[in-house]
Amino acid sequence: MSVGLIALLDDVAALAKVAAASVDDVATLAAKADAKAAGVVIDDAAVTPRYVTGFSAARELPIIGRIAIGSLKNKLLILLPAAMALSLLAPQVITPLLMIGGVYLCYEGAEKLFELFFPHEALEHEAQVEPIAIDPKSFEEQKIASAIKTDFILSAEIMVITLGAASEAGLVTQAVILAVVGIGITIGVYGVVALIVKADDFGLALAGSEIRPPLGSALRGFGRALVLGMPYFLSGLGILGTAAMVWVGGGIILHGFEEYGFDALPHLIHDAGAAVEHAVPPAWLGAILAWLVGAIASGIIGVIIGLAMIPVVSRVLSPLWRRIKSLIRRKPGASPGAPHG
Numbered sequence: 001m002s003v004g005l006i007a008l009l010d011d012v013a014a015l016a017k018v019a020a021a022s023v024d025d026v027a028t029l030a031a032k033a034d035a036k037a038a039g040v041v042i043d044d045a046a047v048t049p050r051y052v053t054g055f056s057a058a059r060e061l062p063i064i065g066r067i068a069i070g071s072l073k074n075k076l077l078i079l080l081p082a083a084m085a086l087s088l089l090a091p092q093v094i095t096p097l098l099m100i101g102g103v104y105l106c107y108e109g110a111e112k113l114f115e116l117f118f119p120h121e122a123l124e125h126e127a128q129v130e131p132i133a134i135d136p137k138s139f140e141e142q143k144i145a146s147a148i149k150t151d152f153i154l155s156a157e158i159m160v161i162t163l164g165a166a167s168e169a170g171l172v173t174q175a176v177i178l179a180v181v182g183i184g185i186t187i188g189v190y191g192v193v194a195l196i197v198k199a200d201d202f203g204l205a206l207a208g209s210e211i212r213p214p215l216g217s218a219l220r221g222f223g224r225a226l227v228l229g230m231p232y233f234l235s236g237l238g239i240l241g242t243a244a245m246v247w248v249g250g251g252i253i254l255h256g257f258e259e260y261g262f263d264a265l266p267h268l269i270h271d272a273g274a275a276v277e278h279a280v281p282p283a284w285l286g287a288i289l290a291w292l293v294g295a296i297a298s299g300i301i302g303v304i305i306g307l308a309m310i311p312v313v314s315r316v317l318s319p320l321w322r323r324i325k326s327l328i329r330r331k332p333g334a335s336p337g338a339p340h341g
Helices: 002-019 026-036 038-051 057-089 091-117 119-129 136-165 171-207 215-259 264-279 283-329
Strands: none
Touching (some): 057 136, 136 171
């Protein structure tokens, strides 16, 4: 899994470099953007498989395809024009928007932890936030909509990070880089997701193959191992996705605080990581541990913020949103108590 994601990030970096090859040093800026967005890309790849868990094998690829199409629409039709407009007209609002997205990621990750430790209360919270669909078609539509919503936040983080790294380039070049990086990441991430969720079906086919020994025996053994191991792998991937949500979200919020001058906590975390790095030889191990200190600290901040958002979403934001939707759906001229056709 990690090797595949590293290869994916390398491919995305290569795509960005090709897009900017004819424009001075923009290739370097695009590559830097990919490195900064790596955590969000891993988050995206780790989170998405849980949205197809529980569906029949025949529905998995169509669901992934619909989410991927929604992701492309998010990036190319909404986020790219919005990012260019913000860069040109209101660059000062980019950081607050990033922080709002970070809060949402923290909430999503903390919600999964809340569900793990307090399943009964989590069901009540979900019922308050969004009624659970009973029929399979509505349930599938809910899952796809939820996945595309989460992807929108992750895609926004990727696009804004890329825009920030390529801020020195011209508007046309920025747009090209954003488009190519967005398309490359979408194809790569959802290609990896498709391989992950169909690995057990591939294993089942191998386990039932009739190829003669010794090759056939090895393939059948590998197939059985895939079938038996994928549930554990997907569970681990779900844990990684949750951890990535709170880590990335917490890190975005901390970075936003630092930009606005509230830098005591970010500096404390940085100093702690630097102390660990200098105290632990060899250098590569110290660097890994320093990164781990920062990731854990960002994750703790993310969990705290996310847990604090759960009652806010249940008691304030969700009722307010339902009220707004009811007002939008109400027919013009209908009285508040009148039935709607």
